[in-house]
Amino acid sequence: MSASARTRTLIAGAAVPLLAAAALTGCAEKSKAGGKDGGLQVTASDSACKVSKKEFPAGHVRLDVENKGSKVTEVYVYAPGDRIVTERENIGPGTKAEITAEIKSGTYEIACKPGMKGHGIRQKVTASGKGADVKRNPKLDAAVAAYRTYVQKQADETIPAAQKFADAVRDGDLDAAKDEYAVSRVGWERTEPVAESFGDIDPKVDVRADGLEEGQKWTGWHKLEKSLWEKKKISAEDKKLAGKLMKDLKDWQNRVGRAEITPTSMANGAKELLDEVATGKVTGEEERYSHTDLVDFEANVDGARKAYELLKPVTAKKDAQLAKDLDREFAAIGKLLDKHREGDGFVAYDTVGKADRKKLSDGVNALAEPLSRLAATVAS
Known part of the structure; x- marks a missing residue:
């Protein structure tokens, strides 16, 4: 069945969440946190x-994060x-996570969001000095340049695809x-962390x-999916x-070239894409009306893999085992997705049973663990 035919046959229905967000996180990222060897310790709770x-070298x-609250x-x-320098979602109660980021001198806010909602509880901090100006491995500079080209291409290719969608909506x-x-x-979906x-x-x-x-209009x-x-x-x-969507997407397209991209933001972005899969795609929450979650799922994995x-090249030299683990888990998640292909698309996600959703969830978790170590490796 073609993607078009598949999409027409999707029916609305409640997605059956497989696992709570807390079950999809945290456990794999335990234990290096604590701040004992120079990290900035962030202790989150429900309040x-x-x-x-409050001040640290640029x-x-x-960031050694510990969630002592009762909520993810x-x-x-x-x-x-509110430009995002780095983020980490899905930190379960009683778990720890380590986030490595390249932060330039300046003022920032660190926010914890209990329940993964709202404006967050914030602390003002300052990065001082010129530490972010250290020389990089030329291979990392090449990776950033290539990734910047990739992100721009994805934005450029989104505009005509989105225009077809918007035109159909405006035509009724x-x-x-x-x-x-x-x-x-x-x-x-392939480049969402940059957006x-x-x-x-x-x-x-x-x-x-x-x-x-609060007070935000839904656009x-x-x-439109609903x-x-x-x-x-x-x-x-x-x-x-539909017209506003195109205006906002063109704004994104025009801004992509000015995005601040570093090797660690690339690595953290890859992990963020897996978090997106864990919190929205595997559960069926993202595309709750259309059930096209597997299309998003594959796009998130594609972006992380890229x-x-x-x-x-740098990762394999610094940590050959990590590169082998990532190669293996990316291949495994690809095989899991292949089982749900139909024609040039995917089956509707509401037709995927609990057992298969569990396999997808386990595959995401298996990939997320080594991926969570990528940023620290390229920064070392």
Whole structure:
């Protein structure tokens, strides 16, 4: 069955979450945290976000995160304007995570988000000195340049695909809009951490209803997804939203070339993409109306693999076993996805049973563990 035919046959229905977010995280990332050898210790709880020091040297900074709360949390480092420097989602209660990032001198906010929602509990911190100006391995500079080209290409290719989707919505053509929906999202899903780094674009184009901040108007792909599959009709408001979606995506396309990309942000972005799979795709929450989750799933894995492959020449030299582990787990997750292909697309995710969802979840976890060590390896 073609992707178009497959999309038309999807029916609305509640996705059956396999595992709570807490079960998908944290355990694999235990134990190097603690701040005993120079890391910045971040202690999260349900009501606090404590940092061990408010000022630290710029350069490669390690955040040793411990979640002492009862809720799954996520930790962000924000530059002014809520630009995301680095993040880590899915840190389960009682678990630890290590985040290595390249941080330039300046002022920042570290945010903990209990329940992975809202503005977060924030602490102001300062990175001082010129540590971030250290010389890099030329191979890492080459990896950053190649990744920048990749990200721009994904944005450039998204615009015509999204335009077909938007045109179908504005024409009131329900079936055509369904046909183009999932395809229009692939480039975005492959490079989402870069888009999220700008702070203001992702909430406009990719937010789900339960992710809205107080007072925020719901716009973007998922608002239209709900109209197409649940309401089964296109309203005058939807037609306007299709135009706004294109405006916001073109803004993203124009900004990609100015994104701040480093070897550690590439590595952390790869892990973030796996977190996206764990919290949204495996559970069926991301595409809850269209059930096109496996298209997003593959795009997230593709993007993570690309970042790793560009960093692999350095990774393999510094930690050959880590490179072997990542090669093995990327291949394994690819084989798991292949089992659910149908024609040139995938089956609807609401047809994937609990046992198969568990296998996908286990595959994501198996890949997430070595991927969580990639940033520290390239920074060493």
